[in-house]
Amino acid sequence: MIKTKFDYDYYLRKNTLPHIWCPGCGDGIILKALLRAIHKCGYSKDEVVITSGIGCASRLPGYVDFNTIHTTHGRALTFAIGIKMYKPKLKVITISGDGDALAIGGNHFIHAARRNIDMTLIVFNNYTYGMTGGQYSPTQPLDSYSTTTPFGNIESPFDVCNLAQAAGATWVGRSTSYHAVQLEKFMVNALTHTGFSVLDVITNCHISYGRRNKMKSPVDMIKYQKEKAVAARSAENISAEELAGRFKTGVLFEKTDKPEYSSEYYKKMESIKTK
Amino acid sequence: MAMNKNIKLMQGNEAVAEGALIAGCDFFAGYPITPSTEIAEILSNKLPKIGRVFLQMEDEIAALGAVLGAALCGAKAITASSGPGISLKQEHIGYASMCEIPCVIVNVMRGGPSTGLPTLSAQSDIMQAKWGVHGDHAIIAIVPSSVNESLYETIRAFNLAVKYRTPVIILTDEIIGHMREKVVIPDKNDVDIIDVKLPDVPPEKYNPYNFTSGKVTPLAPMGEGYRYHVTGLIHGETGFPSQKIDVIQNAENWLIDKIYKNIKDIEKFEEFQTEDADILIVAYGSTSRSARQAITMARAAGIKAGMFRPITIWPFPDEQVSNLSKKIKKILVVEMNMGQVILEVQRNACGANVYGLNIANGEPITPDQIYAKIKEVSQL
Numbered sequence: 001m002i003k004t005k006f007d008y009d010y011y012l013r014k015n016t017l018p019h020i021w022c023p024g025c026g027d028g029i030i031l032k033a034l035l036r037a038i039h040k041c042g043y044s045k046d047e048v049v050i051t052s053g054i055g056c057a058s059r060l061p062g063y064v065d066f067n068t069i070h071t072t073h074g075r076a077l078t079f080a081i082g083i084k085m086y087k088p089k090l091k092v093i094t095i096s097g098d099g100d101a102l103a104i105g106g107n108h109f110i111h112a113a114r115r116n117i118d119m120t121l122i123v124f125n126n127y128t129y130g131m132t133g134g135q136y137s138p139t140q141p142l143d144s145y146s147t148t149t150p151f152g153n154i155e156s157p158f159d160v161c162n163l164a165q166a167a168g169a170t171w172v173g174r175s176t177s178y179h180a181v182q183l184e185k186f187m188v189n190a191l192t193h194t195g196f197s198v199l200d201v202i203t204n205c206h207i208s209y210g211r212r213n214k215m216k217s218p219v220d221m222i223k224y225q226k227e228k229a230v231a232a233r234s235a236e237n238i239s240a241e242e243l244a245g246r247f248k249t250g251v252l253f254e255k256t257d258k259p260e261y262s263s264e265y266y267k268k269m270e271s272i273k274t275k
Numbered sequence: 276m277a278m279n280k281n282i283k284l285m286q287g288n289e290a291v292a293e294g295a296l297i298a299g300c301d302f303f304a305g306y307p308i309t310p311s312t313e314i315a316e317i318l319s320n321k322l323p324k325i326g327r328v329f330l331q332m333e334d335e336i337a338a339l340g341a342v343l344g345a346a347l348c349g350a351k352a353i354t355a356s357s358g359p360g361i362s363l364k365q366e367h368i369g370y371a372s373m374c375e376i377p378c379v380i381v382n383v384m385r386g387g388p389s390t391g392l393p394t395l396s397a398q399s400d401i402m403q404a405k406w407g408v409h410g411d412h413a414i415i416a417i418v419p420s421s422v423n424e425s426l427y428e429t430i431r432a433f434n435l436a437v438k439y440r441t442p443v444i445i446l447t448d449e450i451i452g453h454m455r456e457k458v459v460i461p462d463k464n465d466v467d468i469i470d471v472k473l474p475d476v477p478p479e480k481y482n483p484y485n486f487t488s489g490k491v492t493p494l495a496p497m498g499e500g501y502r503y504h505v506t507g508l509i510h511g512e513t514g515f516p517s518q519k520i521d522v523i524q525n526a527e528n529w530l531i532d533k534i535y536k537n538i539k540d541i542e543k544f545e546e547f548q549t550e551d552a553d554i555l556i557v558a559y560g561s562t563s564r565s566a567r568q569a570i571t572m573a574r575a576a577g578i579k580a581g582m583f584r585p586i587t588i589w590p591f592p593d594e595q596v597s598n599l600s601k602k603i604k605k606i607l608v609v610e611m612n613m614g615q616v617i618l619e620v621q622r623n624a625c626g627a628n629v630y631g632l633n634i635a636n637g638e639p640i641t642p643d644q645i646y647a648k649i650k651e652v653s654q655l
Contacts, residue, residue: 013504016515046500051344062504062515067497069347070506071340072370078332078340079347083497085328086302086345090498108340111333269323 011035011045013065020059024218026177026203027124031060033180034093034122037187038066043091049083050093051076053100056131056205057124060095074105077112080119088262091191092119098139099129102158106138113167113196115261120190120197123160126205134208141245145212164198165253171197172253176225177204179249189251195260202229202247281460287422287451288313288355290458291381294429295353296321297461299468300379302350304330304341306360309393310449311383314355335360339367339380346376347505349471349496351433355381357449358391361400362407368442369408370507372530375484377436377443377471377494379429384448386637395637396449398560399612404444405589411527413534415541416444416589418560422456428586434469435541439533440491446588448611450561450639473499483514486529489536535590543586544595548574552581554652555603555627557596557620559585562609562640569645578653591619600627607652609645611635628655 012035021027038048048066052058054073061068067090071079076094084092101109101123112121127140136146139157146153164172171193175183183201190197204210204221215221232250235243285293292314295303303322305315315331322329328345332338335356342352356364361382371378384400386392400407404416415435419425425447432443474481474493483503485492495501508516509523517523534541548570549555558566563584573580583599585592596619600606606624608617609632617631632648634640 045502046498049497062506065502067502068504069344069497070504070508071343072366072507075336075340075367078337079344081330081332081337082302082304082341082344082346082350082352083348085330085341086348086350087498090348107333108337111337265323265328269326272324273326274324 006036006039008032008035011038011065013063016063019063021056022207024204024206025056026126026221027057027060029177029180030122030124030183030201030203031063033183033187035064036184037191040184040188041191047089048091048093049080050095051080051083052095053097053105055097055100055129057095057097058100074100074103075108076100077105077108077121081112081117084117084119084262085265088118088266093191094119094121096121096123097130098123098125098127098160099137102138102160102163110163110167113164113169113198116168116170116195116258117261118194118196118263120199122187122190122199122201124203125160125200126203126209128205128209130205130208134205134212146209160198160200161248161252168196168258169198169253170195170255170258171251173251174200174202174247174249176202176229176249178222178225179229182249186251193254194256195258281462283458283460284455285422285458286313286453286455287425287447288383288453289317290422290426291355291429291445291447292317292321293458293460294426295379295433297426297463297466298351298430298433299470300351300353300433301327302342302345302352303328303354304332304338304345304352305354305356306332306335306338308335308357308360310385310452311355311357311360311381313452314381335363336367339364339371339378342378343367343371343376346378347494347497349499351437351471353379353381355383357383358385358387358393359389361403365407369410369412371442372408372412372414373507374505375440375494377440379432379436379443379445381445381447383452384446386635392637394449396561396639397612397635397637398448398562398610399615399635400446401588401612401615404446411531413531414444414589415439415441415534415587416446417586418446418588419451419586420560420563420584422451422454423458424586425451426458426460430466430468434467437469437471438491439537439541440494441534446560448561471496474501478502482512484510484512486512486525491533538590541587541590542592544592545584545586547582547584549581549583549599549603552579552603554578554580554605554607554649555599556580556582556607556609556645556649557616558582558609559588559616562611565640565642566609566645568642569649572642572646573649576650578649580649588616593623596620596623597625600624603627605652605655606630607632607648609640609648611640
């Protein structure tokens with residue numbers, strides 16, 4: 001763990017600010033938690049690679065002073081896999097929105113999880129395609145509204161964490177942009193876990209999602225996160241009716257005995273290498 | 276080398292894999308697709324044994340994504356595919372072009388569109404190689420016509436990719452990819468290999484792009500102290516997105532200029548019996564083999580035919596075609612498609628009549644078919 005005093009300025013590319021996020025957006029809270037978590041992990045700026053896809057959340061890498069790649073829509077994990085496999089010493093983090101990670105990038109999501117490759121995916125889950133103005137995403141709750149579900153959403157949303165666990169990820173957790181301190185702690189857990197870790201962060205897009213769903217201010221949406229979040233350990237004592245429409249937060253799944261893909265590859269390679 | 280030639284009987288796809296290894300390829304990611312799969316199979320066996328990475332990804336898009344991720348870390352990376360797979364890869368070919376990431380993409384051409392003819396040959400992706408990506412950009416594409424040439428041109432493809440920081444497309448086809456032929460394996464000391472280098476400036480002075488000096492900036496491998504940003508958005512020389520009109524125009528110009536202003540270094544072609552020719556055959560790849568035979572047949576019958584064979588097909592050898600068309604007034608373009616390179620030849624023909632022999636039925640175009648067309652054209 002690093003001993004030096006934490007300073008946001010050390011990690012930010014200040015000449016690339018201001019960021020593109022709307023006032024009140026939750027993405028900045030997640031960015032700050034990420035920088036604190038990276039600092040706590042003691043990683044040098046040179047050994048961290050951040051890849052992202054397309055969308056509001058995916059603009060994050062441009063603002064932070066690491067090796068950063070703003071890739072194509074949904075494909076950030078594919079770049080990340082190439083990087084991790086070619087230089088396993090690097091700490092690879094992927095930033096993705098809910099549409100980016102689970103709609104256009106859904107295939108890469110489940111296969112990265114299946115391989116259990118050592119990297120961290122942080123899903124900025126705001127239930128919407130914010131950058132394009134608020135179309136429904138694969139995590140948008142049933143019956144909620146968007147510019148493309150003007151009569152209410154009839155599609156069942158993905159539960160990011162259940163999907164990650166089922167596909168083979170070995171660390172799965174959820175927090176929100178309201179729980180900034182917890183968020184940082186979970187990020188440290190996810191980053192230091194060996195294997196594919198997925199952190200689902202419920203964040204607010206009051207502009208594109210909230211306004212159409214009776215939560216037009218950031219405060220409304222932060223309250224929503226506070227009220228709807230149920231700590232995983234308390235969820236056990238709550239009835240199914242009471243849990244309806246809410247989401248569990250916490251470290252929801254952790255497994256340490258599943259082989260990690262990049263180390264398995266290099267192990268296999270050593271065993272067959274031509275002398 | 277002349278004394279102890281290392282000669283092997285090899286399949287075209289195998290020659291591409293062998294050429295990649297000689298060029299120093301240390302990363303492959305792909306997805307199975309006929310008729311390119313042998314390249315993946317061979318490299319899945321060979322790369323791990325020499326401590327390098329082979330990945331079979333979940334789809335074609337992911338395969339090129341992984342290649343680009345590795346290439347940004349300094350890998351000499353390659354992927355191989357065909358038909359629908361190449362269509363799926365287009366977005367990442369554009370990303371590689373925009374972000375100037377060196378990589379080699381092999382397209383073992385098969386018939387199309389759509390699933391088309393998975394097991395039969397075609398030359399119908401020539402225009403796709405240049406125009407498949409949205410947005411203005413330039414590309415380098417190479418069309419080998421033999422198994423031996425597939426090996427040497429794969430080495431050249433890697434060199435051009437690193438030198439010009441660009442995706443390079445190798446367009447073989449099902450015929451070249453699957454046939455077996457003699458290959459002369461070069462001694463590693465006899466081939467020029469361009470290596471990935473660290474920039475010659477310290478990290479604090481490094482810009483990942485340079486649009487104005489005319490020189491291609493080396494791509495610093497990520498994780499070696501050169502921290503920078505890569506984005507598919509239009510970016511300035513620092514790598515960060517920009518919407519300033521002069522930055523945008525410079526970036527657009529650069530992607531085209533860096534290839535076209537170096538065309539003399541990138542171009543490669545063969546002329547066969549053109550000196551006294553009355554009819555010029557333009558043919559490339561597998562089709563040029565039949566054309567060569569047809570020319571011999573025509574000459575035996577007293578028709579002076581010759582051939583111009585592009586090896587680098589993009590950028591197109593405008594100047595050579597233009598010059599030849601000034602002295603040879605009949606040009607016959609032979610290709611296994613409905614007419615693609617003929618458009619480039621027509622564009623460059625200075626007063627010559629341009630005819631096409633276009634057969635796209637999955638079968639190789641035979642010397643007899645070409646000879647018959649030569650006779651027909653000679654009587655016009």
